[in-house]
Amino acid sequence: xxxxxxxxxxxxxxxxxxxxxxxxxxxxxxxxxxxxxxxxxxxxxxxxxxxxxxxxxxxxxxxxxxxxxxxxxxxxxxxxxxxxxxxxxxxxxxxxxxxxxxxxxxxxxxxxxxxxxxxxxxxxxxxxxxxxxxxxxxxxxxxxxxxxxxxxxxxxxxxxxxxxxxxxxxxxxxxxxxxxxxxxxxxxxxxxxxxxxxxxxxxxxxxxxxxxxxxxxxxxxxxxxxxxxxxxxxxxxxxxxxxxxxxxxxxxxxxxxxxxxxxxxxxxxxxxxxxxxxxxxxxxxxxxxxxxxxxxxxxxxxxxxxxxxxxxxxxxxxxxxxxxxxxxxxxxxxxxxxxxxxxxxxxxxxxxxxxxxxxxxxxxxxxxxxxxxxxxxxxxxxxxxxxxxxxxxxxxxxxxxxxxxxxxxxxxxxxxxxxxxxxxxxxxxxxxxxxxxxxxxxxxxxxxxxxxxxxxxxxxxxxxxxxxxxxxxxxxxxxxxxxxxxxxxxxxxxxxxxxxxxxxxxxxxxxxxxxxxxxxxxxxxxxxxxxxxxxxxxxxxxxxxxxxx
Amino acid sequence: xxxxxxxxxxxxxxxxxxxxxxxxxxxxxxxxxxxxxxxxxxxxxxxxxxxxxxxxxxxxxxxxxxxxxxxxxxxxxxxxxxxxxxxxxxxxxxxxxxxxxxxxxxxxxxxxxxxxxxxxxxxxxxxxxxxxxxxxxxxxxxxxxxxxxxxxxxxxxxxxxxxxxxxxxxxxxxxxxxxxxxxxxxxxxxxxxxxxxxxxxxxxxxxxxxxxxxxxxxxxxxxxxxxxxxxxxxxxxxxxxxxxxxxxxxxxxxxxxxxxxxxxxxxxxxxxxxxxxxxxxxxxxxxxxxxxxxxxxxxxxxxxxxxxxxxxxxxxxxxxxxxxxxxxxxxxxxxxxxxxxxxxxxxxxxxxxxxxxxxxx
Numbered sequence: 001x002x003x004x005x006x007x008x009x010x011x012x013x014x015x016x017x018x019x020x021x022x023x024x025x026x027x028x029x030x031x032x033x034x035x036x037x038x039x040x041x042x043x044x045x046x047x048x049x050x051x052x053x054x055x056x057x058x059x060x061x062x063x064x065x066x067x068x069x070x071x072x073x074x075x076x077x078x079x080x081x082x083x084x085x086x087x088x089x090x091x092x093x094x095x096x097x098x099x100x101x102x103x104x105x106x107x108x109x110x111x112x113x114x115x116x117x118x119x120x121x122x123x124x125x126x127x128x129x130x131x132x133x134x135x136x137x138x139x140x141x142x143x144x145x146x147x148x149x150x151x152x153x154x155x156x157x158x159x160x161x162x163x164x165x166x167x168x169x170x171x172x173x174x175x176x177x178x179x180x181x182x183x184x185x186x187x188x189x190x191x192x193x194x195x196x197x198x199x200x201x202x203x204x205x206x207x208x209x210x211x212x213x214x215x216x217x218x219x220x221x222x223x224x225x226x227x228x229x230x231x232x233x234x235x236x237x238x239x240x241x242x243x244x245x246x247x248x249x250x251x252x253x254x255x256x257x258x259x260x261x262x263x264x265x266x267x268x269x270x271x272x273x274x275x276x277x278x279x280x281x282x283x284x285x286x287x288x289x290x291x292x293x294x295x296x297x298x299x300x301x302x303x304x305x306x307x308x309x310x311x312x313x314x315x316x317x318x319x320x321x322x323x324x325x326x327x328x329x330x331x332x333x334x335x336x337x338x339x340x341x342x343x344x345x346x347x348x349x350x351x352x353x354x355x356x357x358x359x360x361x362x363x364x365x366x367x368x369x370x371x372x373x374x375x376x377x378x379x380x381x382x383x384x385x386x387x388x389x390x391x392x393x394x395x396x397x398x399x400x401x402x403x404x405x406x407x408x409x410x411x412x413x414x415x416x417x418x419x420x421x422x423x424x425x426x427x428x429x430x431x432x433x434x435x436x437x438x439x440x441x442x443x444x445x446x447x448x449x450x451x452x453x454x455x456x457x458x459x460x461x462x463x464x465x466x467x468x469x470x471x472x473x474x475x476x477x478x479x480x481x482x483x484x485x486x487x488x489x490x491x492x493x494x495x496x497x498x499x500x501x502x503x504x505x506x507x508x509x510x511x512x513x514x515x516x517x518x519x520x521x522x523x524x525x526x527x528x529x530x531x532x533x534x535x536x537x538x539x540x541x542x543x544x545x546x547x548x549x
Numbered sequence: 550x551x552x553x554x555x556x557x558x559x560x561x562x563x564x565x566x567x568x569x570x571x572x573x574x575x576x577x578x579x580x581x582x583x584x585x586x587x588x589x590x591x592x593x594x595x596x597x598x599x600x601x602x603x604x605x606x607x608x609x610x611x612x613x614x615x616x617x618x619x620x621x622x623x624x625x626x627x628x629x630x631x632x633x634x635x636x637x638x639x640x641x642x643x644x645x646x647x648x649x650x651x652x653x654x655x656x657x658x659x660x661x662x663x664x665x666x667x668x669x670x671x672x673x674x675x676x677x678x679x680x681x682x683x684x685x686x687x688x689x690x691x692x693x694x695x696x697x698x699x700x701x702x703x704x705x706x707x708x709x710x711x712x713x714x715x716x717x718x719x720x721x722x723x724x725x726x727x728x729x730x731x732x733x734x735x736x737x738x739x740x741x742x743x744x745x746x747x748x749x750x751x752x753x754x755x756x757x758x759x760x761x762x763x764x765x766x767x768x769x770x771x772x773x774x775x776x777x778x779x780x781x782x783x784x785x786x787x788x789x790x791x792x793x794x795x796x797x798x799x800x801x802x803x804x805x806x807x808x809x810x811x812x813x814x815x816x817x818x819x820x821x822x823x824x825x826x827x828x829x830x831x832x833x834x835x836x837x838x839x840x841x842x843x844x845x846x847x848x849x850x851x852x853x854x855x856x857x858x859x860x861x862x863x864x865x866x867x868x869x870x871x872x873x874x875x876x877x878x879x880x881x882x883x884x885x886x887x888x889x890x891x892x893x894x895x896x897x898x899x900x901x902x903x904x905x906x907x908x909x910x
Contacts, residue, residue, distance in 0.1 A: 333783075336787045337787070338783055362789050365787060365789055366789070368787070369787075370784070372780045372783070372784060373780075374780060377779050377780040378781050378783070378784050380785075380799055381803065382802040382805075384580070388781075391788050392789065395788055395789045395790055422580075437784075440784065443788075
């Protein structure tokens with residue numbers, strides 16, 4: 001009786017990929033059903049098959065993939081359905097919200113045009129005017145401040161949160177029965193994320209659609225979902241209501257996964273030895289640094305950072321926190337010498353980086369390593385990773401056998417098998433790539449490591465392992481670290497001190513406990529309040545608190 | 550279930566062998582070579598090209614240096630080419646007249662039983678051996694292709710890379726210079742310069758190479774503009790890589806697909822430009838021979854002696870095709886993201902499915 005109500009019912013869905021001459025299983029024996037107004041969260045590490053399973057519902061697998069089993073959308077079989085029928089279903093009955101709205105929206109068309117297009121594809125009888133009215137209605141529904149303006153805007157003219165709203169407006173344009181949200185808030189700032197989650201919750205109730213939420217963020221799961229599935233290596237490990245799994249996980253892996261989520265405030269008073277600051281030269285010192293992006297043609301100069309002052313001592317981790325556009329990445333890039341400073345001074349171990357000769361700058365740079373945000377783009381795709389790791393060594397003048405040894409050593413250090421040196425970046429998972437990025441940054445044993453959101457592209461359990469690894473290596477080698485992140489929980493886990501940035505200004509700076517437990521600045525308080533907590537009950541209470549405000 | 554077990558078993562085996570293989574360090578070059586050799590059509594084309602070149606150069610021999618004009622050897626009283634002559638294994642050469650064997654000089658080539666006869670590709674009205682002439686034509690055309698391919702690729706890549714990477718004033722200067730060259734039609738420029746600097750293959754190849762690089766430079770520039778913003782370029786810069794290293798070791802391998810495909814297109818265009826110029830009488834001129842020039846010389850005998858066109862035409866097409874296939878193979882070899890599907894899935898399976906559906910109806 002109940003299964004008849006379900007909008008989508010998947011039974012024994014399996015997905016295989018053809019890789020190097022054999023079929024490799026990506027997902028096997030997945031069963032679930034979602035009823036109207038329900039949210040099912042599929043949780044798992046990267047490569048666990050969660051996105052693959054969801055895409056197989058739509059028949060959107062890559063060319064070398066095949067799906068088997070049965071997926072019933074209101075009783076209609078989707079696996080093996082004709083391409084034409086699937087095209088009709090996509091966007092109309094099943095819609096998808098993608099992770100990165102900037103790439104999912106076409107940059108050369110206005111938001112309005114794209115929504116109208118989606119409407120007219122599925123309702124060929126709809127006139128332009130009708131479609132426009134409906135589009136404005138939708139933009140209003142997703143709570144965009146000025147629907148008329150958003151309708152005529154191009155994607156790049158909107159902020160990240162507004163783009164995601166526009167993207168959602170497009171997906172719900174045909175009142176889909178099923179909405180697949182693939183990491184809908186991963187690319188967003190915490191404060192914006194909280195707003196989008198509220199929006200999704202409202203929409204789900206209004207449209208009475210079923211929602212499949214794919215995410216790695218346990219906070220988001222706790223906030224939004226009713227039921228959840230935990231997947232690992234293509235196999236479903238645990239199914240149940242969100243409350244039950246969060247409070248009483250039965251599978252060991254689920255327990256580990258929940259434990260891997262960094263909790264804000266969990267790293268209470270670990271009693272880290274206070275680092276002696278007297279008589280020690282700071283590894284990095286920023287003095288009243290101004291950074292400006294010079295004007296280009298008609299675009300005026302933009303001051304990204306204003307009189308920033310920082311100090312990091314050897315063996316210390318400074319967390320630099322802020323939302324996108326706050327200038328935190330700019331500071332990181334200036335520190336490694338990728339951007340010039342306008343005024344002020346930067347010193348690395350007492351050596352100035354500003355107004356020095358090219359040779360001196362090279363010398364200073366030897367002492368800095370950087371881990372980039374996106375491990376997919378920071379490794380040369382045409383090079384085996386061994387070569388990428390060895391490059392700083394090569395440029396520092398090490399010979400071939402020395403390089404080979406050091407690469408093996410570094411791969412060991414980041415816990416990757418030595419054989420991986422001949423693999424290409426695209427053959428590795430995100431977490432493995434980021435390990436490679438760390439290995440490269442540490443190749444020359446730098447005194448300062450700049451980590452620019454090193455884990456924001458990874459999922460929790462991977463993130464936990466990478467962070468643990470980074471922490472271990474840092475403790476062992478005692479380099480200073482500038483850790484740039486938007487995730488307060490991660491910063492909490494790692495840093496000794498924290499600096500908070502807003503609009504290019506460091507608004508608050510101090511010891512970790514002081515900032516997180518006893519914030520003084522208004523903005524810091526707001527930031528801390530917006531972080532989703534991986535606990536359904538707590539999340540409910542917070543939502544209520546937000547609503548009353 | 551049993552199938553699954555077997556699958557995982559073979560998978561495990563494969564993984565072990567891969568691991569064993571991957572302990573040694575492989576350079577990019579080795580990997581590219583392996584992948585290229587796995588590409589059947591490209592490898593076959595490369596072998597074909599090699600064979601054609603080998604036969605063309607060894608059969609009738611080559612002339613090194615000299616003016617290339619025909620002179621009468623005072624000792625034997627026979628025609629000879631001015632310059633140092635290395636003879637080949639073919640008994641005839643491309644400039645002397647011989648007795649006409651078959652009626653009208655038709656080819657003596659017999660397919661069954663295989664017998665090349667005296668003049669396998671036939672003779673013209675004067676009794677010149679067409680095989681020798683075609684071989685000499687291939688030599689000249691190959692010289693032009695290699696020179697054009699090499700020169701224009703190097704020029705295009707260097708100019709495109711520099712302007713795309715450095716941007717700013719250097720970029721505007723180089724790109725306006727490129728525009729100036731682009732607006733002059735290649736055929737006209739080639740004809741004028743060809744007439745001025747003499748009609749041999751080397752000078753023609755150099756001249757064409759100096760004017761054919763423009764499109765490639767534009768494409769390389771565009772590639773560089775987008776690739777230079779990627780994070781791995783920043784990573785290399787932080788590691789202390791110089792601009793030259795970033796250009797040639799980091800960005801260029803990533804744009805190699807564009808470069809290789811365009812270089813091969815340029816080379817097959819070069820053989821066509823060379824034939825058109827020679828056909829018009831501006832490229833390689835008599836007494837020397839190119840494939841295009843053979844066709845032009847005999848253009849009035851198309852109906853009466855078609856074999857005069859078969860062979861030069863056949864080789865023009867074969868060479869151009871083979872070069873394109875090699876380019877395809879190179880592009881695939883340089884792209885580590887290429888995926889291969891099993892033959893039974895994909896197109897053939899689609900056709901089967903269509904047939905089945907048709908049968909049901």
